[in-house]
Amino acid sequence: MIDALFVGVGVFALAIGIWRAVRARRTGAGTGLAISLIALGAALCFLSNKAQMLESEIYPSLGRLLSNLATMVAAYGIGLTVADISGTRERGRRTRLVALGVALTVLIVAFFSTPGLPRGIGLFDELYKSHPTLVVYIIAYTLYLGFAVVDIGILAAVTIRASGGALRAGLALLLTASVLAVAYLAGKIVATVKALQAEHPVKALCHGPFSTIPCTLDVGFPALSVLLIVLGLTIPAIPGLARSVRDARTLRVLRPLRSHLTGRFPDVVRLDAGVANRRERLLTAMSETNDGLILAGVTPAMSTDAAARRVHDVPHKPEPEATPEPGDEPPFDADVARLRAIARSYRQLSRTAP
Secondary structure, rough: HHHHHHHHHHHHHHHHHHHHHHHHHHHHOOOOHHHHHHHHHHHHHOOOOOHHHHHHHOOOOHHHHHHHHHHHHHHHHHHHHHHHHOOOOOOOOOHHHHHHHHHHHHHHHHHOOOOOOOOOOOHHHOOOOHHHHHHHHHHHHHHHHHHHHHHHHHHHHHHOOOOOHHHHHHHHHHHHHHHHHHHHHHHHHHEEEEEEEHHOOOOOOOOOOOOOHHHHHEEEEEEHHHHHHHHHHHHHHHHHHHHHHHHHHHHHHHHHHHHHHHOHHHHOOOOOOOOHHHHHHHHHHHHHHHHHHHOOOOOOOOOOHHHHHHHHHOOOOOOOOOOOOOOOOOOHHHHHHHHHHHHHHHHHHHHHOO
């Protein structure tokens, strides 16, 4: 059950992160977010029991170290992403980077300075009392994550007031994830203190992510927190994705009409037609198509059928031209709808015209 939860959420985070990385490569934005999601996914996959058994064959408890390092890198990236959203990226940027560098260094040095690490699942509860370096390890890990998640929570709480729609929903999920992460870290501190005080500390094994309160804090909450973070970072991108899909469809619908008009009137072709951004390509295509329609003699008062016939040089019956009434749609959306309608009529006419 624990493996299924960790690997399932981890693979989901990896998939979203890879998708964001591919998108960032095209748009030039969102690289930090992609790295954060990939690091989160890797952290959970490294931490699954079966993965730890394999990683332990390379070096005892290596899976625990890899998971903790990935979690810290992810927390740093998420903090930068939320700071970008709030418009405060430069404020505290050096502090975040220095804190991450120090914490990563302390963890690596403390880990490899600890003799007799267990093979298999990297649980250190019974070793804290006899291995001070592991106490340093867990304190550094907890303090850094505490600093990072509180930073994320504060930024999300401040920014949520001035946001709306999908962005507000995403920030609300990030704020909830921060609360769960703080509960996890508090549970980690309590467990460490108990292990140090116990005369005969034992491994704290969990049979399920929510089987006991300590297991909920140590296993369930981290997985839920990662899931909420992935959703919180993904939801704000959904409107942009939907717009991108609509833009792609509009470009596809306009292609035959645009090709005809640019071939007939080469002067309407823009020099920047090869831009990479899809919205810019759509704006260029709409501008070229509108200019071509004007040169073809199409007026705003013409019906879509009459406009298509004028472009296609197909005789049509004269019809009274009425002044178009303003609708509820924004001007850009109305222009898109008009061009799509003319393009469909043109394509239909091309199929039937001799």
